[in-house]
Amino acid sequence: MIEYRLNGPASQERQRIRLMAALRENRFPQSILIDGPAGIGKKALAIEIAKALQCSDASHRPCGHCFGCKMATDIGVTDNWLIPMESAEAHTRSAASVSAGSNAKTIEDFKQAYIEEIFKNPYRVDVFGAGAEISVGLIRSMTNAFALKGDRVRVVIVAEADRMNDSAANAFLKTLEEVPPDTYFILTTSSREKMLPTIRSRCLALHLLPLSDDEVRSETLRLLGEDVDADDVTDDVVGLSVGSPGKALYYVGTGKKWCDLAASFVKESILAHYTELFRMLADAEVDEVTEACRFLEVLSFLLSDLLRAKSGAKLRIPATTAQVNIEAFPQIDVNALERAVSVVQETMNRVSSRRTAPPMLLQSLAIKLFEGYK
Ligand SMILES: [Zn+2]
Known part of the structure; x- marks a missing residue:
């Protein structure tokens, strides 16, 4: 049997035990919403889960060194994340549509800079500016990337999911209604009440507690x-x-x-x-x-x-x-x-x-x- 071990502070052990049991018994939900006060480590837990789901080690997951674990922690794999962005950033071109040799910053460049900040310090409460939001365009590029599916498990961490605007929330709801196989969504929010009830009800709710x-x-x-x-x-x-x-x-x-x-x-x-x-x-x-x-x-x-x-x-x-x-x-x-x-x-x-x-x-x-x- 595969042993799962998610790391984190002792105060949140009970929530992690629940998740580890679901992983071990192979009944992990395809979408989960982690909520709790700002700055207590919801993104840190999301990263732990993403590693555990993508890890391919035969006995201990996450092992930290297999291909899956490396992909889950590679800041260059921007498809792993759906994050709020400033409107000007979200409207830049994608790397795929920029001609070779161009110096223009792409949407992936902006995204990678944010992801790097999150990995440096997943507790930070001021990574995204006040005006940043998850737009419908960002949801579409995520679903487009699904068409290029390889054979590995895919995990998308949706950071500050309450920052979806109305059209984004509706588009995301459609995705949740039919989650592609081997795909998992881990949403985090400190303002659960601002989210569409229909999105909330499609996710397993996990309430994370503050630290001692x-x-x-x-x-x-x-x-x-x-x-x-x-x-x-x-x-x-x-x-x-x-x-x-x-x-x-x-x-x-x-x-x-x-x-x-x-x-x-x-x-x-x-x-x-x-x-x-x-x-x-x-x-x-x-x-x-x-x-x-x-x-x-x-x-x-x-x-x-x-x-x-x-x-x-x-x-x-x-x-x-x-x-x-x-x-x-x-x-x-x-x-x-x-x-x-x-x-x-x-x-x-x-x-x-x-x-x-x-x-x-x-x-x-x-x-x-x-x-x-x-
Ligand atoms: Zn691994």
Whole structure:
């Protein structure tokens, strides 16, 4: 009997056991949808599965060195992936239709650059730009490639599958309705609710869990390599990442900025020092929707932590929470904090709706945050 062994963090072992059993019993579904929070390793698991399905070793799969394993991890085999792309990239010509000797970048070149990034660090949450999507053209080139079928098992990893636009989703659904023999689709998403229900229902659902804090710390250090001091992966960075090494990597770089700003924002808002507060916001350059949302996320984390402090619960971002020194403001009680959490949530919704510029919304948040408790 062939033994299957998918590698990954201990926190996700239960999900992998399910998959390994299906592989061993030769009943692996032709399409599977891995969902879970951003940056927890859904693509990493998809790559493990792709290797296991394509491996031809007689006893242990994936073996890591057979032809199938090599194909599954070769960044040049761009047919293995369906990924979101910027419209200009998706409209470049295919290598097959470019004349020999041409220097023009092909769609495969762009795709390969993304795939290379994924292999370097499958946890990264910012590989694709905000405007990138999976277009119907990309789905068509995938199905065209199916016509050139060789005799090997084919696995297509669909990264961030929720980024299919409507026509792409409908075209993909048709493919799922009649999956070619020996072909497997592994879809990943952190926004399952944005996908067509008809696509979801045709895939086996696999909900991947966040990592433990210790795993986040060790994975983050491993990915950062020698460029980083272990002290940079602080408790607050791990706390903010909520089980996601991808988010931790982001916060190692910018977490301190958002944490410091959030702590000052809370203090100055209680003290009604608006001039200083508005100047701080201007200096922090939170003009973009994405930036403003990151800041509001951290602010919301901080307020929840201040609530936890009231009940003596364990803090997620202890250093930032201590910066506020909430004992100095006895009027800020549990009610004030609970109200503040919902005011931040409201602002986050308004920022995401993109109707008003983020700086305006943040200024009015500063005034409203502890209204009635100042
Ligand atoms: Zn192999």
